[in-house]
Amino acid sequence: MNKFLKILLIVLGVIVSLIILTVLFLFWLSKQPAVAERYWEKVTSDKILEQKYTNPGDYETASFVKLSDDEKIGQFKIWYPAGIEETDNTCPAVVMVNGTGVPASKYEAVFEHLASWGFIVIGNEDGSSWDGVSSAKSLELLLELNKEEDSMLYGKVDVENIGVAGHSQGGVGAINAVANQENGHMYKAIYTASTTHIDLANALSWPYDVSKINIPYFMTAGTLQADAGNEKDAGIAPLSSLQANYNAISEETEKIYARRVNADHGDMLAQADGYMTAWFMYYLKGDEEAGKVFIGEDAEILSNQNWTDVEKNN
Numbered sequence: 412m413n414k415f416l417k418i419l420l421i422v423l424g425v426i427v428s429l430i431i432l433t434v435l436f437l438f439w440l441s442k443q444p445a446v447a448e449r450y451w452e453k454v455t456s457d458k459i460l461e462q463k464y465t466n467p468g469d470y471e472t473a474s475f476v477k478l479s480d481d482e483k484i485g486q487f488k489i490w491y492p493a494g495i496e497e498t499d500n501t502c503p504a505v506v507m508v509n510g511t512g513v514p515a516s517k518y519e520a521v522f523e524h525l526a527s528w529g530f531i532v533i534g535n536e537d538g539s540s541w542d543g544v545s546s547a548k549s550l551e552l553l554l555e556l557n558k559e560e561d562s563m564l565y566g567k568v569d570v571e572n573i574g575v576a577g578h579s580q581g582g583v584g585a586i587n588a589v590a591n592q593e594n595g596h597m598y599k600a601i602y603t604a605s606t607t608h609i610d611l612a613n614a615l616s617w618p619y620d621v622s623k624i625n626i627p628y629f630m631t632a633g634t635l636q637a638d639a640g641n642e643k644d645a646g647i648a649p650l651s652s653l654q655a656n657y658n659a660i661s662e663e664t665e666k667i668y669a670r671r672v673n674a675d676h677g678d679m680l681a682q683a684d685g686y687m688t689a690w691f692m693y694y695l696k697g698d699e700e701a702g703k704v705f706i707g708e709d710a711e712i713l714s715n716q717n718w719t720d721v722e723k724n725n
Contacts, residue, residue, distance in 0.1 A: 446518040450681040458715045460704050464692065465685030468528030475563070477552060484545050485536035487552055488515055490526035491564065501569040503695035504531040506549045506598075508577030508584035509540045510605075510680075518680050528688055529696065531568055541580050541617035543588030543595070550575075550594050572695040574600045576687060578680050579647065582606025582630075583617045590623035600627045600694035602687050604679040605638050608645065608652035621656045627665040629690045629705070630656060631683045634719065635675035647676050650720055657722060667705055667723035669712055686712065 447453075456462045470492035477487045492502060505525055509515060515522065515534025522532045533553055537545035550573065557568035575598050577585030582603035589595045601624060612619060632638045632648035640646025653668040660666050674682040692701035704711045706725050712718050 446520045446680050448520050450520055451524070451684070454682060454685065456685070456715065456717055458711050458717070460689060460700065460711050461685045461715060461717065463685075464528075464688040464701065464704075467524060470527050470529055472523050472526040474522075474526075479535065479548070481545070481548065483537050483539060484548060485514075487533055487535045487549060488519075488522070489531065489533045489553070489556075489564070490519075490522040491531045491567070492526055492529055495531075495567050496563040496565075501567055502529055502531045503569045503572035503574070503691070504533070504553055505691055505695075506546050506553070506573070506575045506588070507532060507534040508543070508546050508575065508581035508588065509534070509537055510577070510579035510581045512538065513578070513581075513680075514538060521680055521684060524684060525688060525691070528692060530691065531564065539580075540577070540584035541587065541612070541615075541619075543584050543586075543590075543592045546575060546577075546584055546588035547592035547594055550588075550597060554594075554597075569695075570597070572599055573597050574602065574691045574695050576602040576604075576691075577606075578604045579676065580607060580617065582648075583612055583619050586619045586621055586624060589626065590620060598626055600629075600691060602629045602690050603631070604683050604687070605632045605648040605676050606630060606652070606656070607647055608649060609655070611645070611647065622659040622661075624660050625664050627690075627694050628660060628667075629687070630666075630668045631679060631686070632668075632670050633674035633676060633679055633682070634670050634672050635678075637676035638674075638679075639670075653720070654722075662724060665725045667712075667721070667725070669718045669721040672717055672719050682717075686718075 451465045454465045473493040474490040514536040525532045533549045556562040556564040575585045638648045640649045657668045689701040689704045692698040
C-alpha cells in the first residue's frame with residue numbers, strides 16, 4: 412500500500428468518524444428538553460410576586476398519557492394535582508400549544524409547574540400547531556374525560572375556567588384555537604409568548620386574526636435578537652408585532668403586552684413562566700394577589716426590572 416493510499420484511508424476514516432459523531436450528537440440534542448427541570452432556580456427576580464409564581468406551587472403532581480388516532484398528535488399527556496380523584500374539588504385547566512420543534516414532551520417542566528399550582532394541563536406532540544386544530548382536540552379530550560365515570564378526571568375539570576397558552580408557532584395556534592375552532596368559546600383567558608409576527612406567519616402559511624380575541628390576553632416576547640430583531644432583520648416577535656396585535660384587539664377586552672429583558676426566543680418558556688402562571692391564577696382561579704402583577708397603576712410588572720415596554724388597559 413503506497414503512502415498516498417494510507418493518507419487517503421486515514422482522511423476517510425476521520426470523515427466517517429466525524430459524521431458518526433455528528434449524527435450521535437444531533438440525536439442526543441433532539442432528546443434534550445427545551446425547558447430544564449428545576450428551571451425556576453435560575454430565574455431571578457427582586458419582585459415578590461414574580462418570584463412566588465415562578466417557584467412551584469403547593470401541589471404534588473401526577474400525569475398520564477392518552478394515545479391519539481391522529482398521527483400528527485401522536486399522544487396527549489395530562490398533568491394534574493396528585494390525588495384530585497379522591498377529592499370533590501374541581502380544577503381550572505390550561506391547554507398548551509406547541510412551538511416549532513418543541514412538542515409537549517420537550518417542555519414537561521412547564522406543565523408540571525402549572526399543575527403544582529392547581530391546574531389540569533394538557534399537551535400533545537403536534538409539530539404543526541398553528542391552526543389550533545390539535546389544541547381543539549386537546550380541549551375536546553379534557554371535556555370527554557370530565558364526563559367519563561371511569562376517568563380519574565371525572566367531574567374534576569372546572570369547565571368555566573379554561574385557558575390556552577402557546578409559544579412561537581404555538582402563539583399562532585393559541586390565537587386560532589380561540590378564534591377559529593368550534594370549541595374556542597370555552598376559553599376564558601389566553602397567554603402567548605413570542606408569537607410569530609403576522610408577516611412571517613403569513614409567509615409560512617400560518618394566518619391568524621388577533622382582532623377576533625375577546626378574552627383577557629397577555630402577550631410577551633424577549634428583547635434579544637431572535638425575537639426583537641435588529642436593523643437588518645425583523646425578528647420573530649419584535650416590539651412592533653406586540654404593539655400591532657395589542658392595537659388590533661378591542662379596548663373592551665382586557666389586554667397587556669410586555670417584553671422580558673435579556674431573554675430571547677427560546678428562553679421565553681422558562682423566563683416568562685412566573686407571570687404566565689400569575690395570569691392564569693388570577694383569571695382562572697380568582698387569585699387576587701396574582702392580579703396585583705397586572706392590575707392598576709401599581710401593578711408589579713410596571714416596576715419590575717425584568718420587564719420592559721409594558722402596555723395594558725386594566
